[in-house]
Amino acid sequence: MVAGPGSIVAAIPMPALLIARDERIIAANAEAVALLGATIEGRHFITVLRQPQTLEAVEGALRTGAPSQAVYLSNDGRQDTSFRVTARQVDEGGTTGVIVCFEDETHRAQAEQMRRDFVANVSHELKTPLTALIGFIDTLRGPAREDPNARDRFLGIMESEANRMNRLVSDLLSLSRVEAEERVxxxxxxxxxxxxxxxxxxxxxxxxxxxxxxxxxxxxxxxxxxxxxxxxxxxxxxxxxxxxxxxxxxxxxxxxxxxxxxxxxxxxxxxxxxxxxxxxxxxxxxxxxxxxxxxxxxxxxxxxxxxxxxxxxxxxxxxxxxxxxxxxxxxxxxxxxxxxxxxxx
Structure with missing residues (x-):
């Protein structure tokens, strides 16, 4: 028994649509219905997808038959979500059209943003004491070279800033170890x-x-x-x-x-x-x-x-x-x- 295009779309484990040559949606799985709405079958894909990049990807696949990709942005009620959309031409069971799949990349995008924020924060946290240390070293080599009181005061501040950097590095290492073991x-x-x-x-x-x-x-x-x-x-x-x-x-x-x-x-x-x-x-x-x-x-x-x-x-x-x-x-x-x-x- 040969499965129809609707059953094939239903078996895809991510939101998926099948769009016919007449540009209407002829099949949608449960995940696509949850993402795009319950009344999408039979409608023109432009009225459902709406976002220019996604529309261009579908139109390109329908027109040329070449695979295309785009980004589709949405919101699940709690947070903004991001999907990588893939449009590929199919010819199955006498039906020719384009199958459109939505791969959820929200967590990947969030992880990448967290990584960027983390690097920026660490750089900022280290730059402040390093700038202070460099300034005090220049002062000790110059105006405070022969001033024992200033030298002792600046060395105390430098020790404090160095200890602060040491604590930061220790906490970063602790955080890294804890995160690595969190699922164990x-x-x-x-x-x-x-x-x-x-x-x-x-x-x-x-x-x-x-x-x-x-x-x-x-x-x-x-x-x-x-x-x-x-x-x-x-x-x-x-x-x-x-x-x-x-x-x-x-x-x-x-x-x-x-x-x-x-x-x-x-x-x-x-x-x-x-x-x-x-x-x-x-x-x-x-x-x-x-x-x-x-x-x-x-x-x-x-x-x-x-x-x-x-x-x-x-x-x-x-x-x-x-x-x-x-x-x-x-x-x-x-x-x-x-x-x-x-x-x-």
Missing amino acids: RPTARLDLAALIRATVRSLEPVAAEAGVTVALELSSGTTEIVGDTDQLRQVLVNLIENAIKYSGEGTTTRVALTGPSYEPRVRGQGVRIRVADSGPGIDPVHIPRLTERFYRIDTHRSRERGGTGLGLAIVKHIVNRHRGRLLVDSTPGEGSEFTVVLPTG
Whole structure:
């Protein structure tokens, strides 16, 4: 039994149309109907496709028989979408026309845009301290050559800028490793309460220097989960350090662990790590973008405090690898609370 042109179009795993020599659409699969509308069969292709590049590609294939390509832009209600359109002449079952396929390239285009933005951001982040270092070196070789006070001051600033670049490179390497492992589920078991205690102890000098008290609220027993010890320590360090930095002198940062109990967000047994600060809080407009690479609410203040703009991006990817959820609750003037929900198994 020979399949008809309609059944062939229906079997194509992407939006596809068959346009006859009279320039009318004679077959469309379910994906094409979802993309272009439910009443497209029988209509002239110009009234359906509309975009000049796509129309030229179809007309060229109908006129010359040569394959042609174009870009078709749309929107799925959540985001702009981009398709690579291929038009090829077919002669099947007595039907001669052009088959038009739409290959979704949205994610590829987004990935390419992310790559360009990432390179631009890294270049900008590195250029600022490098420019400062070059300027201070020139000054030390010239006007400040014989000025010990200026020399010490400039060397201190140069050390700070070099350390900032070192932190940025370290965070970039961490982010790269985390992204590479994001789809690989951890298999080792660890005592999360013990890890939190050890992490807080390691940050006691940071808290003491900032004049902040870190209050722990943990159960007395062990809390075992499946996870990567080094990565979860990195999550804790990032969240607790941020809380200490933004709480302010004489305040308290609270770190709590609750569970295990049923957690709807992970659809099973889970635990919650809460890190709450006493800082200025975050305007709700910023919260959806906090985990973007290099996104800062206050760029100057973040850099003054040694931030690279990558900490929460790293946290997000690690939490994703553990099939967990990162929640942010903040009220301007009342502090912020970051909650990590992790499955136990």
